[in-house]
Amino acid sequence: MLDAKVAEAWRVLRIQSELVDGIERLIAFRGAVTVFGSARFSEQSQEYQQGVKLGKLLAAEGIPVITGGGPGLMEACNRGAFDQPGASIGLNIELPFEQVANPYQDVNLHFRYFFVRKFLFVKQALGFVGLPGGFGTLDELFEALTLVQTRKVQHFPIVLVGKRYWSGLYDWLVDTVLERNCIDERDLHLFQVVDTVEEAADLILQHMRGPG
Template identity: 60%
Template sequence: MSNPEGLRALEEQRLGPVLRRREQIRPGTTDQRLLDTEGDSQWVHTDPWRVMRIQSEFVEGFGALAELPGAISVFGSARTPVGTPEYEAGVQLGRALADAGFAVITGGGPGVMEAANKGAREAKGISVGLGIELPFEQGINAHVDIGVNFRYFFVRKTMFVKYAQGFVVLPGGLGTLDELFEALTLVQTRKVTRFPIVLFGKDYWSGLVDWLRDTVIAQGKASERDLMLFHVTDDVDEAVAMVSKETGR
């Protein structure tokens, strides 16, 4: 008795854990394609190869940062000019955090990031910069002692959280807001615990805090206790005291 059409033996190709049938079967074998020097080089741009690059970024990041002491990630605008009050606040924060025994982690770029790295280095602390590949990226600033450049934002953001015990967030733009709200979400959902978040600059952050309270919370999109996920201050010593207290230092 013949098999029904749907049960007829299929031509199959097994490539490791991947099964291919019908029109999706590829000619040759994996080894053949690997050893073929005249083959198509487009494979380096495929998603499976990207997975390997993503894996390598995690390995490099973990290897570079695994032996850091307790650290604080400092965020803020790359566009903050040298010599402005915000820049000087970044220097003071970096210096005070290093004096308190923290390594200082930034995005490695100019502006506030450079300022915090500068302060940490001047205080003989560990100054870390986690850069990102961008069309307008200016490279790792000169005050970084340990620097890692990343292709992928999500790998870099993992490093900011994994190797930091808290965040201090100075005035910044979309990238700073992205990092801030990711940290708030991780704390709110308890993906991380005992993770202080300090917003530095009351005038800059007051509008955001008002919007969260008067719109987001007022409309039931968040709860009143979510305002307790962060602190706002204008004082460097207070900011360092806040992160020190919540990290048990």
Template identity: 60%
Template sequence: MTEYDGPAAGKHPDEKQVGPVLRRRDKVQAGTTTDQRLLDSAGPSEWVHTDPWRVLRIQSEFIEGFGTLAELPPAISVFGSARTPMDSPEYAAGVEIGRALVEAGFAVITGGGPGAMQAANQGAVDAKGTSVGLGIELPFEQGLNPYVDIGVNFRYFFVRKTMFVKYAQGFVVLPGGLGTLDELFEALTLVQTRKVTRFPIVLFGTQYWSGLIDWLKDTVIAQGKASEADLLLFHVTDDVEEAISLVTKEVGK
């Protein structure tokens, strides 16, 4: 066995190959080899925040989500405010909806947080069904609620959103804030553009949602920014049984 003596004979001194990339003349960059950087434990750590590394993290989140959720039974995603008090009628409705969805043969998927999300997970657990929480890394601590039986925490909102849609047959949307509106309008857009089909969207709480619906009618549609047919993309109800019936009917259960 011989020691490595440097560049091969005839190798141009102004040429350097790094992996599949060849650099020559003034494009050669000084620095250590890839193996050296890999094995140098004292090296800089900024690389974990670079875009190529983020790509791998994003990929790993998709793989983890797909692997965890692929064998779920038919499911419905339930959205609503994390600030819904536990002693409120809205929380009680969330529990009832979670329970009724399980009794109708669905798993329940939520954002895994407190408030309305916890209510739906609690209802699913009460009915001995599958209770799923898809959490998100936030600047303030939130964590998964105690009624989540299968939980996945994500770094990236767009990966989490994909899971909500991919593994659900429809949405039930309880009163909520900006995060709830974000999920609602993304779902409406996916249905409107036919990126997803047979995807019922039920808004629960007519009084809460009436102002938004009036704005859609009187401003958005009135100014030609949307069509009257877009109002058919969702249903509004105050009745738990009707909400479950609408979901059941549209997904063929």
């Protein structure tokens, strides 16, 4: 059995290996859009169909689409992007439940460490889209908001799809977080909430095309 120091050294090497492999595999896919959403929506759900449409709208414009690579809305977006000019990319994570890689991926990476995966979600992205989701989706959303707020990354669009789904979160940010001066009013403009994936895709495309 390895002693603690040796085990930690091997852990550092595994982390380094995941970083190097991920960076090398994704370096060609600049200007990507990262899409988050729950693994728990079925193929028959309206949310799944919207995810397929979003992936297709973006990838048809040559934009690489990055998801967490699992089932549900991640699969939906990869499925829509698959066989389009833009690549369909999945960054999978080892979990005790839910996370089985979906088959609609041109590039498929596997990770043990959440923080390495989260770094690569951001590194190539020029836009984030949040579909309905749980703790993982919220984690990625607030990670992106924090990075933009603190100017650790260049400003990029962060779009949440589904006003009914996200309205409670938005109201809490306004009525409680802003009211208690834990954020500034300008922080509420770091993201937009829309009703449809078509609106989300349009906002992303406008940003990428620039002024005019």
